[in-house]
Amino acid sequence: MGLLYKLNILIMLIIYISKNTVFMQSFQDKESLELVAVLHRHGDKTPAVFYKNDPYKDVAKYWPIGVNQLTKKGKTQLYNVGKLLRKKYKNFIPRYSVYSVKVNSSDMDRCLMSSAALLAGLFPPEGDDIWNDQLIWQPIPIHTLPVTQDKVLAPLSLCPRFTLERESIISELARHETEEDKCFYQYLTENMGQNISLNDIPDLHATFIIEERNGLILPEWTKKIYPEKMNEIAQLAASTNTWNKLLKRFYGGPVIKEILHQFKDKSEGLIKDKLLLYSAHDLTIINTFRALEFKEYLIPDFGATLTFELHRYGDTYYVRMFYSHFAETVPYELKIPECTVPCTLDMFLNITEYVRSVDWNTQCFE
Structure with missing residues (x-):
């Protein structure tokens, strides 16, 4: 009985795979x-x-088509x-x-x-x-x-509930920042000449990418945090818009x-x-x-x-x-x-x- 049972299961499996293969081929057909x-x-x-402190912020000189x-x-x-x-x-x-x-x-x-x-x-x-x-x-x-x-x-329309929810997420992440993260923001603040927080990272990360791809040499200090660390934090910052189910619903x-x-x-x-x-x-x-x-x-x-x-x-x-x-x-x-x-x-x-x-x-x- 055990052998017959296993044989029946094998036959059913072969039939299933055959039918599913035919189905998937039809499903993938452009028709x-x-x-x-x-x-x-x-x-x-x-x-x-x-x-x-951006050396390439002269728009007329470096970006004549505008920002x-x-x-x-x-x-x-x-x-x-x-x-x-x-x-x-x-x-x-x-x-x-x-x-x-x-x-x-x-x-x-x-x-x-x-x-x-x-x-x-x-x-x-x-x-x-x-x-x-x-x-x-x-x-x-x-x-x-x-x-x-x-x-x-x-x-981008004003949505008070979304804004409050995301601000709470940002605050929570700030409370759990590691010493490494704090040093990262302090390092950027000192070298960029302005206070830098999580919300600033995506646009600044994009600026680094764009300047580099346009053949402009980034300042020496950026080598310590770009591209790896900047990319990591930029991904984190971008994800805060959909951090929980409520934010996923809105955004x-x-x-x-x-x-x-x-x-x-x-x-x-x-x-x-x-x-x-x-x-x-x-x-x-x-x-x-x-x-x-x-x-x-x-x-x-x-x-x-x-x-x-x-x-x-x-x-x-x-x-x-x-x-x-x-x-x-x-x-x-x-x-x-x-x-x-x-x-x-x-x-x-x-x-x-x-x-x-x-x-x-x-x-x-x-």
């Missing part, structure tokens, strides 16, 4: 694709802030992101159509310009779409909201709510869209990533993408996620935390119910 949503960071830019502006490299990065998306999805969506493509951007110059550059690489005009033989480009609408009203891509929930609302409508036949593009910031990606319970700390590089795909197999819809840390690298697939493999849309909706229930208009002022 199962129904809707794609791409959240991306803007491209390479000039610094947003300078420290008091926080998209560079030529940034334009090229996003153009290449568009070309990568075209290579992957050309058969799914071969040309731009107002009925199938929706583009939204944070209302920042660098994000709007990045979106335009990406679209140039993604949808070069062909055939009847060519309107100027001297310019192989076509204008595509990009939608945006003022920063003070945008609660999805740049949720990560809006993007997840927006994308899954579109996925749900698509599964119910309510919309014709095939591609949704969102041009935003590193924090937008970080907040969305961590609100989905991914545990890794990350600082997405310029042009990074977080992609959601909606697939249909039979009567069931599934969600796949992909991430690319750099502008010109092929995204790799993510295992969605707390979800089945593959992850059904219903399951995805279920595990994100809490963060999607965010309502800024009421919850921010409770």
Whole structure:
């Protein structure tokens, strides 16, 4: 009986694996694709802030296009992101159509310009779409909201409850700083010529990266703390926006709510869209990533993408996620935390119910 039992189990396992293999092959077939949503960071830019002793803070001399502006490299990065998306999805969506493509951007110059550059690489005009033989480009609408009203891509509107919650997290982290951490902030304060705290690190870390990538030699004192220590603290600081479930709801929930609302409508036949593009910031990606319970700390590089795909197999819809840390690298697939493999849309909706229930208009002022 023991041998017969084991044989039956083996046969059932083989049948299961065979069926699952066939299913996964069908699931991964591009013909199962129904809707794609791409959240991306803007491209390479000039610094947003300078420290008091920064040798490169002379904007007119070192950054003539202005602060926080998209560079030529940034334009090229996003153009290449568009070309990568075209290579992957050309058969799914071969040309731009107002009925199938929706583009939204944070209302920042660098994000709007990045979106335009990406679209140039993604949808070069062909055939009847060519309107100027001297310019192989076509204008595509990009939608945006003022920063003070945008609660999805740049949720910087005043939210007292979020502010108080995050301040308590920052205070708690400060109380538990090690002697090494205290020496780190003191070292920066002395060398930068101004008081430095955890909140200052992400922008200053970005400034170091930008200056170095533009061929500028960083001061000798930076070698003691950059890149390793600065990167570590910058990741910690960025994660404080989604430190607990409440903060994940406020800062990560809006993007997840927006994308899954579109996925749900698509599964119910309510919309014709095939591609949704969102041009935003590193924090937008970080907040969305961590609100989905991914545990890794990350600082997405310029042009990074977080992609959601909606697939249909039979009567069931599934969600796949992909991430690319750099502008010109092929995204790799993510295992969605707390979800089945593959992850059904219903399951995805279920595990994100809490963060999607965010309502800024009421919850921010409770």
